[in-house]
Amino acid sequence: MKEIKFKIDGKDCVGKSGQTIVEAAKDNGIYIPTLCHFEGLKPAGTCRICTVKVGGRNMAACTTPVAEGMVIENKTSEIEDMRKAIIEMLFVEGNHMCPTCEKSGNCELQALGYIYTMMVPRFPYLFPTRSVDASIPRLYIDRNRCVQCLRCVRGVVTADGKRVFGLVNRGGKAAISADKDLAAALTDEQAQKAMDLCPVGAILKKGVGFKIPIGKRKYDNKPIGSDL
Amino acid sequence: MGRKITIEPVTRVEGHGKVTIQLDPQGNVTDSRLHIVEFRGFERFVQGRPYWEAPVLVQRLCGICPVSHHLAAVKAMDVIVGVGPDKLTPTGEKMRRLMHYGQMFQSHALHFFHLVSPDLLFGVDADPAIRNVIGVAIKHQDLAVQGVMMRKFGQEIIQATAGKKIHGTGAIPGGINKNLSIEERDKFLKGPDPLNIDKMIAWAQAALDLFKDYHKKNKDFIDGFATFPSSHLSLVRKDGAYDAYHGVLRAVDSEGKKILNDVDYQDYLKYVGEEVKSWSYMKFPYLKSIGKKDGWYRVGPLARLNTCDFMPTPLAQKEFEEFKAYTKGKPNNMSMHMHWARLIELLEAGEEIKNLLNDPDLQKSDLVATGTKCHEGVGLIEAPRGTLFHHYRINDDDQIVMANLIVSTTNNNEPMNRAVNWVANNVISGKPEITEGMLNTVEVAIRAYDPCLSCATHAMGRMPLEVSLVDDEGNILDSKRK
Secondary structure: OOEEEEEEOOEEEEEEOOOEHHHHHHHOOOOOOOOOOOOOOOOOOOOOOOEEEEOOEEEEOOOOEOOOOOEEEOOOHHHHHHHHHHHHHHHHHOOOOHHHOOOOOOOHHHHHHHHOOOOOOOOOOOOOOOOEEOOOOOEEEEHHHOOOOOHHHHHOEOOOOOEOEEEEOOHHHOEEEEOHHHHHOOOHHHHHHHHHHOOOOOEEEOOOOOOOOOOOOOOOOOOOOOOO | OOEEEEEEOOOOOEOOEEEEEEEOOOOOEEEEEEEEOOOOOHHHHOOOOEHHHHHHHHHHHOOOOHHHHHHHHHHHHHHHOOOOHHHOOHHHHHHHHHHHHHHHHHHHHHHHHHHHHHHHHHOOOOOOOOOOHHHHHHHOHHHHHHHHHHHHHHHHHHHHHHOOOOOOOOEEOOEEOOOOOHHHHHHHHHOOOOOOHHHHHHHHHHHHHHHHHHHHHOHHHHHHOOEOOOEEEEEEOOOOEOOOOOOEEEEEOOOOOEEEEEEOHHHHHHHEEEEOOOOOOOOEEEEOOOOOOOOOEEOOHHHHHHHOOEOOOHHHHHHHHHHHHHOOOOOOOEOOHHHHHHHHHHHHHHHHHHHHHOOHHHHOOOOEOOOOOOOEEEEEEEEOOEEEEEEEEEOOOOEEEEEEEEOHHHHOHHHHHHHHHHHHHHHHOOOOOOOHHHHHHHHHHHHOOOOEHHHHOOOOOOOOOEEEEEOOOOOEEEEEEO
16 A cells, blocks of 8 residues: 655654545544544544644545645644534534433543533524434434434444435434334344444433443543544 | 511522511511422423433432432332332442432531531521531531531542432442442541541531530420421331331321331322422422321421331431430421431431441442333432432333422421421511511521422522511512621
């Protein structure tokens, strides 16, 4: 595989052809925050938290391939503030009640909120009316918490390649929905995988909650991005 | 011209309430009421949520004893997941017990040292500028330190069992999500002074002695103030022992006759009803067998010591015998003896914590039991302030469709109104001038019940005490704030 030389925030880096900026940065020990990105899934570039500047232009680092001689800005105050604004927008456009959410401590959105020290969002809360779907035998879908990253759409597929989840409606009314029959056929293991894929608490495996004690949850002791 | 006295809010209690006392032109009391004026509505917005979320969600009712709501809800959910109280693993049950007694310890310490001791140390009519917890810290430093440290110890027990000091997640349907490590255990058993269980028990005993000494010197006040006969209700262990975590429901009348004989609380609706009155958001529970008018009862420390046959720990049993001997074995109906009973419970909680810390079951790893799911469950627990009822129904999709909570303070609604009425008639009625000290006695009566008004209906925040004089037509004649 061809070696590619590029720079992130002035640091000389080496990547491989075909890698995205996020992947190549990771190989060079540089963290670029992501939310919709999930290793092994085709990048979607929906959340834009990984936005970097390449040649002065904003690019999604999870979808942009790294190229020879690229000069990438990652941790500038302008970009960091933009990322924080995106996180704030995600919080205000949904109904994220962290205190009672079982994903708390394991939630990537919450973890990003912490590393960007989000205290009070600069935008007004929208408090949208969103529905829950509890009709799937092994899953509880809470759209109040959904950030529409499409990880479930991309990652939860049946053995014959059919997608279990899809996005219905458009614009502000867009929502995640599951095919009733395909979802009903999910095994315990698949249901757990769906819950683990979701970066927030929008997809929960039924019957088990809060099983990991406080102090042992993923982000209780180390912030997101610190384990590169 | 008649007058109405309003005390709003009632201070040094948890939450927000107000008292109105109606006077006729001669200054005689014609009516008095404790109003709970806030509303939150947890019973409604828990609907639609998955059942396993309820123990974490509903505990947000309160920041003082969230553990009670956490455990009452999880006990109901145990029933729903088919793991009745007898089917929990030993580690599951004992970790929850440790959590609960940690909370009992911290809550009772908070109430006695922070909220009540100013009245006892300085007098109910002392200058309010001194008659507060800061005054205690200045004049009685040792006591203030004890209060803070005892609360801290209890809170740290909660943290070790629930993950956080306030609003943890330890108890889950069917069990618990962690055990107690050797390091955590040893911190409480052998921690440096004063934060170890032996010191805590010694201080609990000392607080009890302080109260008993005060009682000796102020017999008329402690025995006579806001005293009235009532029934008493609580959980007791199946063998009649005091048990704050689990048991059967027992009620006795003012003479000690059992009027609810050790019944299974899953059937509580057969025995307990709730009446709504237009002037308060807090309902009025009553025993159905006796009826709305006379079926009211007291809950809390006094009730628990009136219903149980004995205490399961030796030091508390010794104190219990002295307590029972004072009323010759009959139920104790003296409101101010609530403090005595509460301190005996503080001691008992300390002993329970010590026993549990020495129990090797807490280090085992069999944390959760499973069973066959059903659609309905009731969980009761003896919260620091009294019997707490949680009742849930779920649908086939695991969503809560009905929740009914009867909170400890709600159970004490009528008794607190009676206590206010007693003070209005015995302290305020017919007096030409209403002093601040007299108004504080109204609060002293309410405070004895350690009400958590935020739990009972639900308030946040604090306002200064406001007293208004209002004529028959509702015109404010005079108003004072402090």
